[in-house]
Amino acid sequence: MDPVRGLTGLARSLRAAGVAADASRLAAAVGALAHVDPLDPAQVYWSARLTLCSDPDDLPRFDAVFAEWLTPPRPVPVMAPVPVEAPLGAGPGTDGTGAVERVAATAIEVLRTRDVAAVTEVERAELRRLIALLAPSVGTRRSRRRRPGGRAGIDRGRTMRAMLRAGGEPLVLARWRQREKPRRLVLLVDVSGSMSPYAEWLLLFAHAAVRVRPFATEVFTVGTRLTRVTRALRLRDTQAALRAAAATVPDWSGGTRLGESLRAFLDLWGQRGAARNAVVVIFSDGWERGGAELLGTQAERLRRLAHAVVWVNPHKGKDGFSPETAGMVAALPYVDALVAGHSAAALAELVTVLRTA
């Protein structure tokens, strides 16, 4: 097989499997092949992997596709993207604009406070619009970067240049000040069975947050396992972003192992920096099938890393709520704020809480 043709096929299969093996990476792979022994499978494997992959998540996919590819002389299969059953409610047909207009202005006020788990098909589109309009973001923190002005210190380069213009006299002392940077916002969305009426709306909320600050926001889903969906949610189009996120998450409406998922988050992301000094929001009802003790210790760990921990429990908005689930009770001592998130109005309230967190 012609190696360039072969690698092109490999890259194409990789892209179908979700690896970003684009044209420039393919060019690098072809270039790399010239430096190794093309008859040694191990060297071909490594040169292709080093050039075509760029993320730990890519590696298992690469191994699978490569094993397939290496069995000659079959032509490289072009994998069709697998259609994913996205649990995101109405398809494109049902949320036409005509339906939106039928929702009267007074009805919107009612809709704002309606539990999102109980909206009708017609109200969905309007509710989507309401939530997408929220711009959740958190405050700023001081960065080590500098900008001109202020009184924090003397900008020596600019002062020097001013002195040269003045013939060596220090007439103006140019100063710098510290810049403000957006504080990181981390959203953990519980997608287990008991949260399934809310998960879609919370992801919609997360999408709104990612759109406001794409590089200061991280979104993960928790359930039986941890999944990072930030990248999927960076798509501008809401429906496309939610579909992409849904395709990424393997454990929709599964069980809840909140403690373990939280630990996975802290081990893989949080402790390394994503949670450090960030505002972390957990969207969950606290139904925990694993041990509540584990959830407690992980919440404590999270508290030590994060700037603030906000727990959003949709049931809080209901009458007679008290945090009674074992998971909730275990985690509550380490939570800065417990808020409801069951309606558009409650989510708008959450935005205010986040802004001052």
Added chain:
Amino acid sequence: MSFRDFADIGELARALDAVGYLPDQGVATAAYLAIRMRRPLLLEGDPGVGKTALAQALADLTGAELVRLSCYEGIDASQALYDWDFPRQLLHLRSAEGGGSDERSVYDRRFLIARPILRALEHSPSVLLVDEIDRADDEFEAFLLEVLADNAVTIPELGTIRPDEPPIVVLTSNRTREVHDALKRRCLYHWVSHPDLDREVEIIKRHQPELSERLAAQVAAAVGAMRAAGLVKPPGIAESIDWAYALQILGARELDAAAAAATLGTVLKYREDQVTVERDVLPDLLARLG
């Protein structure tokens, strides 16, 4: 010896071995292609798997200088590239007063402080280690991309500095945030995993030659068991080497409960982890070793 002298991957692997770095095939191929293709090498992996050590070994191979740039939040060009020596410029300006000092004499090469990137470009051949790039911010990544694409630096007052042999660039990341795709695209990407048991024994013996084979194997086995125990901070290779060293200083002949208890702090850096290991991992392990 120059980087160009390595004819194939095997030869580079043996040379790395000779300077005390035991590469597996992935690392050897990554290093070889980084040299051959003149591409930066982006290394990711758990802390302590030997990402930085590879850069050091590459420098040792040829006697090239290792220039290290440790990234942090807010690092900017004046800390990474070059800066002007302000006090000396000032003195110069003062002493030349009346003598008509002009702008050129103030922005002279002797007033330039070379920060890591400029230093690496000026001292070719060299190895530039950009450590923990994930700690720097987006602006710095964009700046770095520019330097890596051109392998040259332009100082407005002096001109462009372009070495005959661009440095070998090794970037490391601990994945505290995602590195931009544009930067990744420029690099070869390698995920460094923990070594298997045999290679870890070899690595420990390489660093602590006086340690008995038996104790080295016990340390490697124990560290392997700890990595599987779901700790807050699983130990890396650096920790196993430290542990072996501590055991040797204490004159331990084998890993027993007393020796382990006395030295556990060199491997585990969290109190919770020490409790977990003493309660769940060690009894089992010592029974198996005994």
